[in-house]
Amino acid sequence: MTGLVFSLHSWFHSNTWLVIRNLALFVVAVFWIATIAWVYKDARRRIEDPWLVGMSVLLGVVPFVGPLIYMLFRPPEYPDDVRERELEIRAMEQRLRTKEHCPVCRAEVDTTYLVCPVCTTKLKQACESCKAPLEPLWQICPYCETPVARQPAVDLDATVGLGGDPWGALEPTPAVRTPRKRRSPPPK
Numbered sequence: 353m354t355g356l357v358f359s360l361h362s363w364f365h366s367n368t369w370l371v372i373r374n375l376a377l378f379v380v381a382v383f384w385i386a387t388i389a390w391v392y393k394d395a396r397r398r399i400e401d402p403w404l405v406g407m408s409v410l411l412g413v414v415p416f417v418g419p420l421i422y423m424l425f426r427p428p429e430y431p432d433d434v435r436e437r438e439l440e441i442r443a444m445e446q447r448l449r450t451k452e453h454c455p456v457c458r459a460e461v462d463t464t465y466l467v468c469p470v471c472t473t474k475l476k477q478a479c480e481s482c483k484a485p486l487e488p489l490w491q492i493c494p495y496c497e498t499p500v501a502r503q504p505a506v507d508l509d510a511t512v513g514l515g516g517d518p519w520g521a522l523e524p525t526p527a528v529r530t531p532r533k534r535r536s537p538p539p540k
């Protein structure tokens with residue numbers, strides 16, 4: 353018994369044990385430094401605020417638990433990815449918004465055009481008051497609140513009701529007309 357204890361004791365003081373222990377400590381230390389470096393690199397890519405990057409590295413210095421906590425709370429996306437996605441969405445919206453075609457010559461026309469610049473077909477009616485281009489279904493100008501004058505071809509009832517005077521239908525009835533508070537400029 354005494355012999356076994358003595359041999360264990362002498363083994364823990366032997367050079368072999370010292371070498372193994374130092375090697376293990378060295379590996380642990382290298383791993384620890386590697387986790388700190390990883391936290392720093394990851395935080396630099398995910399976080400733009402340098403102060404927050406510094407805080408993340410400080411957290412990462414806590415051996416092994418720090419990087420784990422950092423992984424739980426780090427931003428889920430890279431800012432570059434977020435920016436790229438936003439740009440893509442904006443480009444898609446633009447593509448959907450502006451593409452309109454002249455019904456006669458199929459030339460590409462802007463949504464704000466009153467006539468087709470290629471074949472001079474009338475595309476939209478202009479607001480009487482602010483000259484903004486109006487959609488065919490609109491009953492009131494959304495920019496200056498002026499009621500839209502009906503075109504004779506569209507509003508047959510009004511034409512008949514006014515004793516066959518097609519131009520009378522163009523004038524909005526005074527009761528409908530709202531007071532003009534302000535004239536906002538047409539949108540660009």
Ligand SMILES: [Zn+2]
Pocket residue numbers: 454455456457458459468469470471472473
């Ligand atoms: Zn055209």
Ligand SMILES: [Zn+2]
Pocket residue numbers: 479480481482483484493494495496497498
């Ligand atoms: Zn208007």
